[in-house]
Amino acid sequence: MITMKDIVREGHPALRKRGAKVEFPLSDEHKALAKEMLEYLHNSQDDEIAAKYGLRAGVGLAAPQLGKSIQMTALFVPSYYEDEEPYLDEVWINPRIIRESVKRACLREGEGCLSVDRDVPGMVVRAARITVQYYTVDGEKITRKLDGYEAIVVQHEIDHLNGVMFYDHIDKENPLNIPTGVNVLG
Numbered sequence: 056m057i058t059m060k061d062i063v064r065e066g067h068p069a070l071r072k073r074g075a076k077v078e079f080p081l082s083d084e085h086k087a088l089a090k091e092m093l094e095y096l097h098n099s100q101d102d103e104i105a106a107k108y109g110l111r112a113g114v115g116l117a118a119p120q121l122g123k124s125i126q127m128t129a130l131f132v133p134s135y136y137e138d139e140e141p142y143l144d145e146v147w148i149n150p151r152i153i154r155e156s157v158k159r160a161c162l163r164e165g166e167g168c169l170s171v172d173r174d175v176p177g178m179v180v181r182a183a184r185i186t187v188q189y190y191t192v193d194g195e196k197i198t199r200k201l202d203g204y205e206a207i208v209v210q211h212e213i214d215h216l217n218g219v220m221f222y223d224h225i226d227k228e229n230p231l232n233i234p235t236g237v238n239v240l241g
């Protein structure tokens with residue numbers, strides 16, 4: 056199982072490289088990695104397991120964060136209500152944003168990252184709505200529109216696949232400034 060020791064931190068070159076496209080059909084190694092990445096997110100959101108193994112909670116984990124410079128990310132965004140289906144619970148291969156709104160959005164509380172062991176205050180201003188194109192582990196090509204919290208999470212994770220960190224988007228001069236017209240979430 057993946058634990059925090061497997062997650063590379065700031066300074067590791069894989070976090071600043073673009074991942075290579077993943078070939079289909081997925082190799083057994085890539086299939087196993089996809090499964091383990093999603094399992095990490097599930098474990099990290101289970102209070103007991105997270106406490107037992109010292110896991111930091113996350114809703115997204117990208118392969119470069121495990122030192123694997125490939126275009127693969129796991130997403131597990133639970134629904135607001137316990138009994139409902141999660142918003143996202145899957146692994147995306149070779150995802151890319153094909154359209155984004157002019158409208159911007161950010162999380163009121165800022166963003167955290169499993170590869171960043173420090174609090175970096177600041178508004179991470181992103182597109183409010185995106186259209187993403189990705190492949191499932193079975194090779195099915197999907198095009199999908201996202202908004203709200205999921206759109207933020209997906210942009211954070213796709214950034215990882217391209218060597219971008221969330222704090223690259225924070226305004227150095229005025230980190231807590233919320234530009235006019237930006238949707239503040241949370």
Ligand SMILES: CNC(=O)c1cccc(C)c1Nc1nc(N2CCN(c3ccccc3Cl)CC2)nc(N2CSC[C@H]2C(=O)NC)n1
Binds near residue numbers: 100112133
């Ligand atoms: C500096 N301020 C902050 O971090 C911050 C501070 C407050 C609120 C938010 C909302 C913040 N922001 C933020 N909180 C999260 N979590 C909230 C808790 N949650 C979680 C925790 C426990 C069980 C289940 C779950 Cl679901 C896990 C996810 N996640 C992200 N990000 C940025 S996009 C990728 C995503 C990620 O997975 N990061 C590791 N940002």
Ligand code: NI
Binds near residue numbers: 167170
């Ligand atoms: Ni991250």
